[in-house]
Amino acid sequence: MPNRIRLLLVDDQILSRGLLRSGLERERDLEIVAELNRSDDVVGAAKRHRANVALVDAGGPGSDSITVTTRLRTSMPECRVVMLTTYGRPVHLRRGLDAGAKGFALKSSPAPQLADAVRRVHLGLRVVDANLAAETLRYSETPLNADETDTLRAARDGGSVAVMAQELDVSERVVRTRLWSAIGKTGAHTRSDAVEIAERNGWLLD
Numbered sequence: 001m002p003n004r005i006r007l008l009l010v011d012d013q014i015l016s017r018g019l020l021r022s023g024l025e026r027e028r029d030l031e032i033v034a035e036l037n038r039s040d041d042v043v044g045a046a047k048r049h050r051a052n053v054a055l056v057d058a059g060g061p062g063s064d065s066i067t068v069t070t071r072l073r074t075s076m077p078e079c080r081v082v083m084l085t086t087y088g089r090p091v092h093l094r095r096g097l098d099a100g101a102k103g104f105a106l107k108s109s110p111a112p113q114l115a116d117a118v119r120r121v122h123l124g125l126r127v128v129d130a131n132l133a134a135e136t137l138r139y140s141e142t143p144l145n146a147d148e149t150d151t152l153r154a155a156r157d158g159g160s161v162a163v164m165a166q167e168l169d170v171s172e173r174v175v176r177t178r179l180w181s182a183i184g185k186t187g188a189h190t191r192s193d194a195v196e197i198a199e200r201n202g203w204l205l206d
Contacts (some may be wrong), residue, residue, distance in 0.1 A: 005119065009034070054081050067099075072100070083103065104132055105128075105132075158192075161175050
């Protein structure tokens with residue numbers, strides 16, 4: 001069949017990749033031209049097989065999926081990226097779209113729904129799974145002010161309050177005040193919990 005959309009599948013899980021393949025191969029206008037279990041050679045494989053759309057596991061091994069997406073966008077912009085995930089992580093979605101991904105979908109999406117997303121991305125449209133979009137909107141506004149955000153970023157390394165105070169060029173008392181405020185605003189119980197919650201929701205992006 002002429003003018004098929006040429007797909008590159010990138011997923012380290014054999015079963016998951018097989019399910020994707022069996023579902024998408026039923027669509028007469030789609031053709032899977034290559035499969036990879038790591039993201040290290042995505043750009044090379046996309047070029048060799050003249051892929052139109054790359055379906056990339058957002059959390060797979062090898063090169064970071066964000067880095068891969070950026071490389072594809074710059075070296076082979078005609079190959080659009082759809083990121084696949086097994087769960088909703090607003091930070092992944094925002095980073096992926098910022099890197100140039102044209103689509104974001106759950107691996108559990110029904111094959112016809114995923115195929116439709118591929119078609120629309122191939123046309124140059126941006127497609128985001130409705131559930132993922134809802135999660136992103138839910139967490140799009142950070143409750144932290146700029147000082148609290150900087151303090152939690154400094155806390156990611158697990159250093160002492162004294163080290164953080166030196167890094168931020170403020171007193172230890174100020175650091176403790178900011179940490180307690182951030183803990184309260186995130187609903188956490190500890191400093192490490194506050195960092196984890198903020199990271200998960202994308203509030204600490206630089």
